Amino acid sequence: MRPTPSPLGIAPPADSQGLGLASVLSTAGVPGGRQAQLLDSLAVRLEEQIDLLSSRVPSKQSSAQVGRVRTELQQLREEFLEFARRAELTANVQRAEIRIAQFSEQIDREFGRYRETRRMAAAMAHGRLSPEAALDEDVMTGAPRYWLAAATVALSAWAADDRALRDRATEEAVSRSADRSSLYFALVLRRRGRQAAALRWLASYLRCLDLSALGHDFPVVLDAVYRGAFGVGGIELLHGAFGQWRETLRGDKEAQSRLIHAWQQECESVRALSLSTEFPNLSAVSPQWPALDGVLSSARAKRVVIDTYAVPRGSVPASSGRLDAVLDEVLERLVSEYTAEELPLLRALDVNRSVVEHDGDLNAAARLPVADHAGAPPQRLETILAAVALNPAALDVSSGVQQLALTTCLEWFEEARDRFEREYRTAVPAEVQVKLELTRPPQPAASTIPDWTGSFTSPQAELEHALSEHWDRHGHELMASSARRLKALLVLLAVLVVAILFVFGWAAGVIALAAASVVGTVTSVTVRRRCGSVRELLSRSKEKSIRQLRAAAAELTDWWTEFRAAESAAGGARPSVEPLTLPVHRPSPAERPATAAETWYAP
Incomplete structure (x- = not known):
C-alpha cells in the first residue's frame, strides 16, 4: 500500500511504518x-x-x-x-x-579494610566481639594509613598479653593519629575498668591535641572528665591542661584578638535598643541624645555581663550513669568516623544516588542536601573556650567547665571589658545641648519664632531666663510687624481717598472717605483681635517650652545618676568574675612522655 502523501506533497519515509x-x-x-x-x-x-x-x-x-x-x-x-x-x-x-x-x-577496593576495621572496633568497644579476634598484624598492615586499624590490633594484643605486638601497634597508632588513638584507648580502658591506664591515655590525649583543629566531641570529653568520669586524677589533669592552654594563648596574639572580639560581641548583644521611653523629654530636645542613649545602654550592658558570668565557685559533681552513656556515644562516633581520603568518594556516591532517586533530574538532585559524612568542622581552641564560657547550654556542658573556661579567658575578658568601657566613656558628650523647636503662630503673622538652642552646662535659671527673653524679643518683633502692616494699610486707604477726591470731586471723595473709614475700622478691629490671639498663643507656647526645658534638665540629672550607679555597680563586681584559680601546668609523673610498654598495664 502506497503511503498517503502529505498536503505538501512530501511522502513519509517508506520504512517509518507510521512512527513519529x-x-x-x-x-x-x-x-x-x-x-x-x-x-x-x-x-x-x-x-x-x-x-x-x-x-x-x-x-x-x-x-x-x-x-x-x-x-x-x-x-x-x-x-x-x-x-x-x-x-x-x-x-x-x-x-x-x-x-x-x-x-x-x-x-x-581502596577502603574495604577501613569498613571492616570500623565494624570490628565498634564490636570490641561494646563487648560484642572478643579482643583476640583482631589479633592479626595483617589488619594493621592492610590499612597502612588508618589509625584505627593499628589501635584495634594494639587493643587485641593487650587483651592477649602479646607485649611485642602491642608495643608495635601502639606506636604505629600514635604515629598515625596521636589524639584519636589516645582518646580511643582511654575510653576503652575506662570501660573495662582499667582506671590507671585510662588516666595515662587521657593525659596523652590532652597533651597531643591540635589546638587549631579540635573536634566536636572535645567539649563533651572535657565535661565528662570534670564530672568525674576518670576520677579525681582526671579532674587534676583537666585543671593542668587548662592552665597550659592559658599559657599557650598568652603567646598567640591572633587567638587573643578572637577571644576579645567574642567578649565584646557578647557585651554588644545585651545592650538595650533604646532608652528613649525612659527619658522622653531629653530624647526629644537634645541633639546629643543618641550618644547619651548609647553610653548608658553600654554601661548597663557591662553590668549585665558581669552579673551573668560572675558565678560562685561550685563543687565537682559525682560521676553518674549518664556519663557512661555520653562517653559511649563519643566512642561510637570515634570508631565510625570516615577518613579524609574517603570523604570525596562518599560525597560523589551520594550525589549520583540522588540523581538516580530523582529519575535523572539534575536540578532536583542538586536541591537535595547531601549527607555530611565529615560531621561538624573542627574549631580552634579559643573559639571553643569562648563558646563554653558564653553559652555552655548550647554545648551541653556543666557550669564547672564554664568556670574553667572563664578562668582561662579571664584576662582577655577583662581586656574586652576595658575596651568596651573606653569606647562608651569616650563617647560621653562634653556638652549636652537643648534645641527647642518653638511654636509657629498662625496667620496673619508672616514672620515666625526661630528655634532656640542652649547648653545644659549653664545654670538652670540662666537657661530659663535666656529662653524667656528669646520668646519676648521675637514676640515683640512679631507684634511690631503686625502694627506696621496695619499702619501701612491705613496709609494706603488715605492715599486712595485723596486720589479719588482730586479726580472725581468732593462728592465721590466723601463717599470714598466713608468707605475707607468703614474698611479701616473693620480691618483694625480684626487685626487687633488676631494680634490678641497671637499674643495669647505666644504666652502659652512660652510656658510650655519652659516646662519642657525643666523636664529635660531633670531627666539629664537622672541620666547622670543612672550612669554613675551602673559604673559603680560594675566596678564593684570586678573581683567576683574569677571563680577559680588555675595553676600553671607542670606535668606530673603520670603525664610525662611514656613508652608504649609504660603506658599499658596488664589486662
Whole structure:
C-alpha cells in the first residue's frame, strides 16, 4: 500500500511504518543533539514551503491545509522536545548508575579494610566481639594509613598479653593519629575498668591535641572528665591542661584578638535598643541624645555581663550513669568516623544516588542536601573556650567547665571589658545641648519664632531666663510687624481717598472717605483681635517650652545618676568574675612522655 502523501506533497519515509519523526531518527541512530538540529532544519524548510504554497494557492482549502500542517508541525516539535527530555533524563540515570558502580568498586577496593576495621572496633568497644579476634598484624598492615586499624590490633594484643605486638601497634597508632588513638584507648580502658591506664591515655590525649583543629566531641570529653568520669586524677589533669592552654594563648596574639572580639560581641548583644521611653523629654530636645542613649545602654550592658558570668565557685559533681552513656556515644562516633581520603568518594556516591532517586533530574538532585559524612568542622581552641564560657547550654556542658573556661579567658575578658568601657566613656558628650523647636503662630503673622538652642552646662535659671527673653524679643518683633502692616494699610486707604477726591470731586471723595473709614475700622478691629490671639498663643507656647526645658534638665540629672550607679555597680563586681584559680601546668609523673610498654598495664 502506497503511503498517503502529505498536503505538501512530501511522502513519509517508506520504512517509518507510521512512527513519529523522533522515533525514526532514534531508530536510525542519530544522536539527540543531531536530532534537534535536523528537526530545526526540517521545520525551517517546511515553513518556507508552507509560505510558498499559501502565496500560490490562495483558496480556502489550501488555507485549511496550511493551518493543519502548521498545527501538526508544532505538535511534532513538542513531541520531539519531550522525547529529547526523556532521553536526556534516561542518559543521566545511566551515567549516574555507572558512576555509582565505579565509586562503590573504588571504595571497596581502596577502603574495604577501613569498613571492616570500623565494624570490628565498634564490636570490641561494646563487648560484642572478643579482643583476640583482631589479633592479626595483617589488619594493621592492610590499612597502612588508618589509625584505627593499628589501635584495634594494639587493643587485641593487650587483651592477649602479646607485649611485642602491642608495643608495635601502639606506636604505629600514635604515629598515625596521636589524639584519636589516645582518646580511643582511654575510653576503652575506662570501660573495662582499667582506671590507671585510662588516666595515662587521657593525659596523652590532652597533651597531643591540635589546638587549631579540635573536634566536636572535645567539649563533651572535657565535661565528662570534670564530672568525674576518670576520677579525681582526671579532674587534676583537666585543671593542668587548662592552665597550659592559658599559657599557650598568652603567646598567640591572633587567638587573643578572637577571644576579645567574642567578649565584646557578647557585651554588644545585651545592650538595650533604646532608652528613649525612659527619658522622653531629653530624647526629644537634645541633639546629643543618641550618644547619651548609647553610653548608658553600654554601661548597663557591662553590668549585665558581669552579673551573668560572675558565678560562685561550685563543687565537682559525682560521676553518674549518664556519663557512661555520653562517653559511649563519643566512642561510637570515634570508631565510625570516615577518613579524609574517603570523604570525596562518599560525597560523589551520594550525589549520583540522588540523581538516580530523582529519575535523572539534575536540578532536583542538586536541591537535595547531601549527607555530611565529615560531621561538624573542627574549631580552634579559643573559639571553643569562648563558646563554653558564653553559652555552655548550647554545648551541653556543666557550669564547672564554664568556670574553667572563664578562668582561662579571664584576662582577655577583662581586656574586652576595658575596651568596651573606653569606647562608651569616650563617647560621653562634653556638652549636652537643648534645641527647642518653638511654636509657629498662625496667620496673619508672616514672620515666625526661630528655634532656640542652649547648653545644659549653664545654670538652670540662666537657661530659663535666656529662653524667656528669646520668646519676648521675637514676640515683640512679631507684634511690631503686625502694627506696621496695619499702619501701612491705613496709609494706603488715605492715599486712595485723596486720589479719588482730586479726580472725581468732593462728592465721590466723601463717599470714598466713608468707605475707607468703614474698611479701616473693620480691618483694625480684626487685626487687633488676631494680634490678641497671637499674643495669647505666644504666652502659652512660652510656658510650655519652659516646662519642657525643666523636664529635660531633670531627666539629664537622672541620666547622670543612672550612669554613675551602673559604673559603680560594675566596678564593684570586678573581683567576683574569677571563680577559680588555675595553676600553671607542670606535668606530673603520670603525664610525662611514656613508652608504649609504660603506658599499658596488664589486662
